[in-house]
Amino acid sequence: MSDLPQGAAERRIDSAGVVIALALAGLAAVLVWDASQLQSNNPYGMGPHVMPVVIAVGLGILAIGNLVEALRGNLPARESADAKAVWLILGGLALLIAIIGLGGGFIPATTALFVATATAFGRRAILADLAIGFVMTTLIYVAFSRLLTLSLPAGPLERLF
Amino acid sequence: MDAFVALANGMAVAIQPMNMLYALIGVLLGTAVGVLPGIGPALTVALLLPVTYKLDPGGSLIMFAGIYYGGMYGGSTTAILINTPGESASMATALEGNKMAKAGRGGPALATAAIGSFVAGTIATIGLAFLAPWLVDFAVHFGPEDYFALMCVAFVTVSATFGSSPIRGLTSLFIGLTLGLVGIDKLTGQPRLAFGIPELLDGVEVTTLAVGLFAVGEALYVVSRRHHSEEKLEPVRGSLWMTKEDWQRSWKPWLRGTMFGFPIGALPAGGAEIPTFLSYSTEKRLSKHPEEFGKGAIEGVAGPEAANNASAAGTLVPLLTLGLPTSATAAMMLAGFQQYGLNPGPLLFAERPDLVWGLIASLFIANVMLLVLNLPLVGLWVKLLAIPQPWLYAGILVFATTGTIAAKPSVVELSMLAGFGVMGFLMRRFDFPIAPVVVGLILGPIAESQLRRAMSISLGDPMALLQSPMSATLLGIALIALVAPFVMQGLGRFKANED
Numbered sequence A: 001m002s003d004l005p006q007g008a009a010e011r012r013i014d015s016a017g018v019v020i021a022l023a024l025a026g027l028a029a030v031l032v033w034d035a036s037q038l039q040s041n042n043p044y045g046m047g048p049h050v051m052p053v054v055i056a057v058g059l060g061i062l063a064i065g066n067l068v069e070a071l072r073g074n075l076p077a078r079e080s081a082d083a084k085a086v087w088l089i090l091g092g093l094a095l096l097i098a099i100i101g102l103g104g105g106f107i108p109a110t111t112a113l114f115v116a117t118a119t120a121f122g123r124r125a126i127l128a129d130l131a132i133g134f135v136m137t138t139l140i141y142v143a144f145s146r147l148l149t150l151s152l153p154a155g156p157l158e159r160l161f
Numbered sequence B: 001m002d003a004f005v006a007l008a009n010g011m012a013v014a015i016q017p018m019n020m021l022y023a024l025i026g027v028l029l030g031t032a033v034g035v036l037p038g039i040g041p042a043l044t045v046a047l048l049l050p051v052t053y054k055l056d057p058g059g060s061l062i063m064f065a066g067i068y069y070g071g072m073y074g075g076s077t078t079a080i081l082i083n084t085p086g087e088s089a090s091m092a093t094a095l096e097g098n099k100m101a102k103a104g105r106g107g108p109a110l111a112t113a114a115i116g117s118f119v120a121g122t123i124a125t126i127g128l129a130f131l132a133p134w135l136v137d138f139a140v141h142f143g144p145e146d147y148f149a150l151m152c153v154a155f156v157t158v159s160a161t162f163g164s165s166p167i168r169g170l171t172s173l174f175i176g177l178t179l180g181l182v183g184i185d186k187l188t189g190q191p192r193l194a195f196g197i198p199e200l201l202d203g204v205e206v207t208t209l210a211v212g213l214f215a216v217g218e219a220l221y222v223v224s225r226r227h228h229s230e231e232k233l234e235p236v237r238g239s240l241w242m243t244k245e246d247w248q249r250s251w252k253p254w255l256r257g258t259m260f261g262f263p264i265g266a267l268p269a270g271g272a273e274i275p276t277f278l279s280y281s282t283e284k285r286l287s288k289h290p291e292e293f294g295k296g297a298i299e300g301v302a303g304p305e306a307a308n309n310a311s312a313a314g315t316l317v318p319l320l321t322l323g324l325p326t327s328a329t330a331a332m333m334l335a336g337f338q339q340y341g342l343n344p345g346p347l348l349f350a351e352r353p354d355l356v357w358g359l360i361a362s363l364f365i366a367n368v369m370l371l372v373l374n375l376p377l378v379g380l381w382v383k384l385l386a387i388p389q390p391w392l393y394a395g396i397l398v399f400a401t402t403g404t405i406a407a408k409p410s411v412v413e414l415s416m417l418a419g420f421g422v423m424g425f426l427m428r429r430f431d432f433p434i435a436p437v438v439v440g441l442i443l444g445p446i447a448e449s450q451l452r453r454a455m456s457i458s459l460g461d462p463m464a465l466l467q468s469p470m471s472a473t474l475l476g477i478a479l480i481a482l483v484a485p486f487v488m489q490g491l492g493r494f495k496a497n498e499d
Helices: A015-036 A050-072 A083-101 A106-120 A126-147 B002-014 B017-035 B041-052 B057-082 B088-102 B106-139 B144-161 B166-181 B198-202 B206-224 B244-266 B273-286 B299-322 B328-339 B346-351 B353-374 B378-384 B389-407 B411-429 B435-457 B469-498
Strands: none
Touching: A015 A050, A015 B166, A050 B166, A083 A106, A083 B206, A083 B389, A083 B411, A106 A126, A106 B206, A106 B389, A126 B389, B002 B017, B002 B106, B002 B353, B017 B041, B017 B057, B017 B353, B017 B378, B041 B057, B041 B206, B041 B328, B041 B389, B057 B088, B057 B106, B057 B299, B057 B328, B057 B353, B057 B378, B088 B106, B088 B273, B088 B299, B106 B244, B106 B299, B106 B346, B106 B353, B144 B166, B144 B299, B144 B435, B144 B469, B166 B435, B166 B469, B198 B411, B206 B328, B206 B389, B206 B411, B206 B435, B244 B273, B244 B299, B273 B299, B299 B328, B299 B346, B299 B353, B328 B435, B346 B353, B389 B411
């Protein structure tokens, strides 16, 4: 019972809020470090390091402000999240980046993302979604390369067009 | 009157067939994305930027403005029929509009929203046409220190003054300002925050940030709480048309909503939420049927919708005359101007009057198109809401990544897109506002270059900021706007303790 000192009105420390505050403080430190690497041989006016330092000071103050809010438990209430679905979409994005990076081309990359997202939103028809995604991204590819004359990354599949 | 001549010339530009076509595409796209949950006008402009850079600047900007206006119309349809306001500006509409739809009066609710938006949009665009030249004459005398001070006002009002939490708003702004630092410093050629990664030397692309925050972030957020929200589409039953009584109860709220929306949008006061809620509470107070509020009062739809649209037009005043974006969509439109090497401001009015006035005149045309398209075609727009959620968001993500892949098909750029997506997700989850990040990224570098210009003119004396009466006044306003919410929050807490 010792963790409930003064009745129900006492709010708990929000650990996520503390992490946010620490991240902001870390960002401020990176800004100051980066600004210290800059040369400033500007006798009149303002060098390139001034603005980063000003922003870093602002971030530092906001880190304290966020920390106070977190310690008071003033952060808005959050609902439980479906972490698996979030990771599924992020996995789809990772797959897209990998396919583009390895030269697999636009159509397989975006089809992978399409299927991953649809599955994350509760679809359980991977083959059908593969077909839909493939048709859709192929149409986009053709529209971009033919109508807008914008080139999208081409892999083995796209070279067939 | 100069404004009449300029506007007539603008109209001649706007009614060219190609420009009419761009306006039509804009309002169609805008209405569609406004209706679809999960994508808004800011994201749509962001997605179109990489696709349109080869097109004619005038036409593209007319299209972007059409998207902006169309998004406002479409958002009300979603708010009324499924009670999930696409943007916070439609929240007030959802309060009464969805109740009306449930009571079988969805038709008149949609009608009063559309006609009210038309009335407000038209009046506010007239206001824009007359206010803009006056403001331009005034802004010609602005020095760099005045511009810097003005941007400080915009920073504070967008992030701190009117949000739910000034600390979270300012945090968003400073994250945006930090991202704005990335890249080569234009004056000294030194890289800042690039960490030796060549792709970062050009800075953070506004489109990558906006698409990451709005599209990827929104998809992640919606999927994370998939089991919480249950959306129910109310069918449009009964007559679409408003009765005589509906008209009588609607016209005053339209005009009052416009009076709230336009000035608040035109002052760099940020956001359409304030005028819509002001309008809602005013109508509730003035209504002859206060008992209907909360159960579907038509005044509660007419007023806020008018305020919403009027403030969208109002936002264009600081954007066009001063280059000052005060909403996420306005920030994306500024990015659209910059893509063509154009900088909105007094100079643009002098150098490219055809472009600026063509844009303003096309807003009248867009408004008429929206009225014509929205009322009879509402059934068609509603069908968009029937797209199953998995395909809708999968499609949104495919289009979102396509834009980035087309602009810069690099692993670094796509990783940044995914990173901003995660950031957007976390910001939504912890209730940090998104718009200040975008405004900070796009306005931060401009503010810095104005400040450094001012400093080099004054030989490094920071007192120059206070010696110009204009900039001293503006900095004072910024300071008051920054401190006020904290003071009022303190008062609020004091009151709460007294109870």
